[in-house]
Amino acid sequence: MDRDDADSTTPDRPRISDATLRQFTGYTMKRAFNVVQADVNAVLEEFGLRMVTYSALAIVGDNPGLSQSQLAQALAIERPNLVVIVDELEGRDLVSRDRVPTDRRTYALQLTSEGARLLARATEAVRRHEARITEGLNAEEEAILVSALKKIEATDIRRS
Amino acid sequence: MDRDDADSTTPDRPRISDATLRQFTGYTMKRAFNVVQADVNAVLEEFGLRMVTYSALAIVGDNPGLSQSQLAQALAIERPNLVVIVDELEGRDLVSRDRVPTDRRTYALQLTSEGARLLARATEAVRRHEARITEGLNAEEEAILVSALKKIEATDIRRS
DNA sequence: TACAATAATTATACATCATACCTATTAAAC
């Protein structure tokens, strides 16, 4: 994946073609998303966060008091795997597990004040990352990009 | 009769909001790509292929005689991990490792006739999958989608 | 000839992700 400026020192390196795959929008989506993912992970690393943990903070922030099951569904990850994520966030005092009086099985998740502060800072950094990533797009292109992606997302057959 | 759909049987299930994340195009990319990936994997499973193994076949088909290192780079995976993939494809007689007389370190990869046949059939199936996924988009939307994704891909900072 | 670099490989460690199973609590059935 390194571009070839075919400088004189390098031996002949015939460009590898991905023509067959490039006919597929899905392939281009994957290539583009790989770039986004690498960049956003680098950004979040400065806050000690990964994509999942940042997303978890954002969802909890938008839905204070939600249960772990609801959070798992929103993040599209399995319940057992969510436990360790919440463990981590709780251990760092970013999220609190509060008992619910009406149903003592469930926890109500909430951001701590430190969690809210970290989320705000990280969100600002992600916004700058987004601006970098989409700097080549004008407003109309980005609007169509987003709406097209949403239409693709809506073709999902699964979903209980 | 009553307000909205809140039908009497279901307990109150307040919709979970992902408003904070939805401000990011990258998040919508991930959600859309998850749908694409699930669908294409289901399609490829019928051929005993995964996304990597299908992509490997396609790249080898487009670049007969390329080396494993070149293939690894094209697929953006590490060399050691590619070995087992080629092992698998070679074991199924879809790809051949041919020795190169001018450089006895490298293998020249090629599709076998069976590999070419399977690639052609799988590609047809993936094409049908793509049609399903993008059926809600008109030609202009899809063109802008692809060009926007390519611009995002081109913002990649890495690449030696 | 000695030394560095490359291609393929092996071994390994780690993160991710899914499944099966368990406890407690609640809701439903009888």
Next chain:
DNA sequence: GTTTAATAGGTATGATGTATAATTATTGTA
């Protein structure tokens, strides 16, 4: 009211994906 089913959270575990270090064979270079 007791039994039964369903749900929330959790533990343990296995499969898979992915990255790194080190090894062998070969090639290129000082």
